Amino acid sequence: MIRELVIVSGKGGTGKTSITAAFASLAENAMLCDADVDAADLHLLMAPHIEKRTDFMGGSKAHIRTDDCTSCDRCRELCRFAAISADYVVDHIACEGCGVCVDLCPVSAIDFPVQKCGEWYISSTRFGPMVHARLGIAEENSGKLVSLVRRETMQLAEEKGLGMILTDGPPGIGCPVIAAIGGATALVIIVEPTVSGLHDMARVADLAAHFRVPGLVCINKFDLNPEMTARIEDYAVQRKMRVVGRVPFDPIFTRAMIAGKNILEYDKNSAAAAAITAVWHDILSSPALNPLGIKDFSSTIQ
Amino acid sequence: MIISIASGKGGTGKTTVATNLALSLGAGVKLLDCDVEEPNCHLFLAPQLNEAETVTTFIPEIIAERCTACKKCAEICRFRAITVVGAKVLVFPELCHSCEGCLEVCPEGAIAPGRRELGAIEEGHSGDLAFAHGRLRVGEAMSPPLIRKVRERLDGAETVIIDAPPGTSCPVIAAMRGTDFVLLVTEPTPFGLHDLQLAVEAVRVLGIPCGLVINRADMGDDRVRHYCEKEGLPILLEIPFERKIAEAYSRGTPIVVAMPEWAERFRGLYDRIAALSAGQGRRQ
16 A cells, blocks of 8 residues: 655745655655656755656647648648748647647648657655656646656555655646646645735645545744734634644755755754654644555545 | 746745736736736735636537547547547547647537636736736646736736746746746745756747846855856846745735835836846747
8 A cells, every 4th residue: 555645735935845855754665756847856855866767758749841831821720829830830839739730731741740848767865766857848748747757656666665655746736736636645735824825725725625635734934924824724624634733934944955955854953853753743643644545535625 | 018927936936026016117017917826916916806707718519419420530639538439429628628620620510619617817906007817727737728818918008017837837938928028036045046947948948038036035045146147147136035024925915015115126126127128029
């Protein structure tokens, strides 16, 4: 029974990656997955040694062979993405890869080569194996790459007999987040006590409810606004999300990041390190993570 | 002039810069919140919003009595949004990219244009400031089409400020593309620097002039500044970490309201952007 915790937030910059990295120090028999393929940062704290590098082949893009093109304009009529210029050059950024122009060009003058959209890696770190990726700049298909990275992580965990996966998720609620949370054992939602933090957490909770994934809430930098922290905790309880703890604001997070360490490695005696350790134990004891793998629908987000 | 505000890394202060810049400039300005997955500008502007307009996109609707299960629709669909099982055509609306290829190839006229809801656009005012934002429907995966719709709401404003989503993939490209200037917001930390480098690459792919705001400027190291020097990336404003700023932010109070002296600094930021983008035509 492999359990996967996905760390998300809705809002970016609330501390997902720093806290995931600290959990890596505490988790036993675990491995890591960076599912934020668009702006991946976990490797900056993990110094992964890349053992296997694989191209990620995403969708195809249309390419018009000018020599064969009769300028009939059919492709421009068909394209719903305004990706073909008046002189029949395909704009690769606008091209959605639907292939409609390719199939319906009367003289078959359009090629449709598969694109390399990024790379993904299997690495070793001081905390166990890690699967991560890099999506190419301005690329699409981030959801597809997230699904791939999670699938490879699960397979590797099975092969190596590891019982826990820590997945650093992307911000937002769109395609990469949908790909990151489906089938997870539980989400750990990292929230900061701000109006934006609460607003964005509510949206990610709505998404998690949609997929029936249990949610656990951790408030980071809670002391920047204790009143907002209390509001967030009330809200979490209302939505049936367990509050697993509070972490204080501490510049040590930045200093640890500069040193390339997680905060437990950097200063295990700090208040923030103690708070994260307590959060971790609360997560492990939560019904959503029961060792029998029984689905706990009482902890499903409402 | 259209200024888009982007970052690579989330939570660096895009919304703070977008709202405070917009509030500092007076009339003739429109703010478009294109972070449709998690729009936050309204929390700081408390705008009066009109009724939401629902934005939808094409999906195929199969007219069963005309369908002969010839599979042409399924064959052209690169996104596997249509499958034919026996004599039945199954549509998976959430996978559809609205290319309308199925509609085009169906020989029986058995496909009707249906709609999938992408989200909503709300529009309104906060004092002198004109405002619109998109809100992606929860469960909807594709944000770029909604972002492009929000961007149509220019209304002839002299200055348009676009708050972009984080990242470097298609949603942020949809928000930045065709703008006159990209203002990148970062923090001087290793994560901030790493994601800034990705964002700069994305801006360069689009060929748009850009400059930088460093937020929480005193909370990291010097590597962001060294990078800017090396790349010739102008630093247009630094915002220090101050508890007062962080607390105002946490309550949803703009900096220029909590600390009015900042309005002048944001106007200075605008002047530097205007100077840098002068003579540069609007890019496509």
